[in-house]
Amino acid sequence: MEKRREILLSALQDKDDEIKKAAAEAIENLAARGRLLDLTQKIASAPMIEKVRAIYVIGALKGPSVAEALIKAAKDPSEDVRAAAIRVLGGVPDANVLPHIVEALKDASAVVQRVALEAMANFRDARILPAVMQVLKNQDSGVVERAVELAGRIGDKRTEEAMLYFAVKGNHKMRLAAIKALGEMDV
Secondary structure, three states: OHHHHHHHHHHOOOOOHHHHHHHHHHHHHHHHHHOHHHHHHHHHHOOHHHHHHHHHHHHOOOOHHHHHHHHHHOOOOOHHHHHHHHHHHOOOOOHHHHHHHHHHHHOOOHHHHHHHHHHHOOOOOHHHHHHHHHHOOOOOHHHHHHHHHHHHHHOOHHHHHHHHHHHHHOOHHHHHHHHHHHHHOOO
């Protein structure tokens, strides 16, 4: 760790501005990584706003310990903390986080469900389709709107019946997403 820090500190003196900027960002990430345990503990016990801040700091890092901390935060009692954790998990380039995001569709909070659907859009994985189709029956129109958009983006023919329904019976956003999906889905 010390050798990394030494190299990065010397890179701050480089003549190339791009190298200096990259070194400064790497030093910040290294410092945050060093505080990962503290940040994880903060998520477990701090007030809500500090938990959310910690989630976004952790989200800028990479690695399995980051995903683990975010998955744990996704089960927090606070809706805001759960939503932040799911949002950040959506940006983690690891397919192993996808089941945890899909699980958030069962959350009692419509806000968390909406965020989960937005996060799932980063994966475009047809295996999420059954869970997304189930959410189309949700009482919250915002959740349904996002589910229609996501189902449409996946482009799977299995969504055709639902898209036909929402193209006629949905609100403006649902109709728009369903109509676009009907033109783009497999035949």
